[in-house]
Amino acid sequence: MPSYVVTGASRGLGFEFIRQLSADPAAIVIGLARDKAATEKKVAAEIGRSNIHIFHGDLVDYESLKKAAEDTSKITGGRLDYLIANGALVGSMSAYRSLSDLGDDHKALEDDLLAAYKANVIGNINLINVFLPLIRKGDVKKVVLITSGHADLELVRDIKLYMAGPYAMSKAAMNLAIAKYHSELGSEGILFMSISPGAVQTSGYTDPTGLSGKDKAGLDAMVSGFAKYAPHWKGAIMPDESVKLIFEVINKSSVEGGDGGSFVSHYGNKQWL
Numbered sequence: 001m002p003s004y005v006v007t008g009a010s011r012g013l014g015f016e017f018i019r020q021l022s023a024d025p026a027a028i029v030i031g032l033a034r035d036k037a038a039t040e041k042k043v044a045a046e047i048g049r050s051n052i053h054i055f056h057g058d059l060v061d062y063e064s065l066k067k068a069a070e071d072t073s074k075i076t077g078g079r080l081d082y083l084i085a086n087g088a089l090v091g092s093m094s095a096y097r098s099l100s101d102l103g104d105d106h107k108a109l110e111d112d113l114l115a116a117y118k119a120n121v122i123g124n125i126n127l128i129n130v131f132l133p134l135i136r137k138g139d140v141k142k143v144v145l146i147t148s149g150h151a152d153l154e155l156v157r158d159i160k161l162y163m164a165g166p167y168a169m170s171k172a173a174m175n176l177a178i179a180k181y182h183s184e185l186g187s188e189g190i191l192f193m194s195i196s197p198g199a200v201q202t203s204g205y206t207d208p209t210g211l212s213g214k215d216k217a218g219l220d221a222m223v224s225g226f227a228k229y230a231p232h233w234k235g236a237i238m239p240d241e242s243v244k245l246i247f248e249v250i251n252k253s254s255v256e257g258g259d260g261g262s263f264v265s266h267y268g269n270k271q272w273l
């Protein structure tokens with residue numbers, strides 16, 4: 001009976017994770033969401049499976065994460081097989097701007113950097129720490145951070161990905177945290193990995209018609225960089241395809257196979273698109 005915890009279960013990839021994982025009636029699927037009631041309603045209307053449990057979980061609220069781990073423990077018998085750290089502060093005023101451009105309002109930039117760091121780094125470290133006792137007792141022992149190709153140094157350098165600095169830096173910091181966890185706990189057989197989902201059509205993926213000025217220029221630069229990097233690329237994929245590919249990578253990865261602490265794409269390598 002595999003057990004899963006997925007953060008950011010309210011929408012986008014997180015919602016798709018709980019939809020796909022709950023298709024196995026033997027699975028216990030726990031989604032953490034900031035708005036528990038709204039997510040429960042959406043799950044009932046759009047998925048309708050009794051093996052999905054939604055708990056309140058906000059990455060910037062340590063107590064909510066602690067309580068979610070306690071509640072999870074009660075229904076899994078103190079164990080957890082998979083922790084999918086998917087939730088993230090994605091959209092922000094810095095999504096398509098450069099760091100120098102954002103420097104025109106240094107206070108807003110500071111707030112943006114701190115917000116990204118607080119949710120995506122401190123929040124995920126707290127999340128992993130409160131669920132670690134359950135993971136240790138699980139059979140599968142896999143902790144996966146959903147990260148971004150924006151955090152890959154070579155990609156940023158090669159295609160001039162100057163935009164989304166605060167978000168990308170928070171993902172890069174968390175990728176390193178995942179490698180740190182592996183260095184400490186890989187010998188216990190716990191797999192820690194960072195996996196990028198590709199470019200996926202979720203609310204975290206902006207419709208270009210809503211952008212103007214420097215934001216539109218930033219998005220255009222990003223898309224043309226993607227086209228140069230991956231001429232085969234046909235645009236963002238759908239959440240169901242991304243989640244399927246991510247789980248193929250999770251299933252074939254292991255500490256013994258040398259995957260601990262790695263940072264890969266939904267293809268299991270450094271091909272980000």
Ligand SMILES: NC(=O)c1ccc[n+]([C@@H]2O[C@H](COP(=O)([O-])OP(=O)(O)OC[C@H]3O[C@@H](n4cnc5c(N)ncnc54)[C@H](OP(=O)(O)O)[C@@H]3O)[C@@H](O)[C@H]2O)c1
Nearest residue numbers: 008010012013034058059086087088148199200202203204
């Ligand atoms: N879509 C892409 O192209 C893409 C590309 C690279 C990486 N990613 C990564 O994929 C993951 C999922 O993103 P998505 O595309 O599904 O984006 P999304 O549709 O914007 O969903 C983001 C999710 O994160 C949750 N979240 C935001 N702040 C949170 C907090 N403080 N605590 C807990 N949950 C929080 C949101 O909950 P609310 O509903 O409560 O706001 C929502 O469920 C993220 O880690 C993102 O960085 C996505």
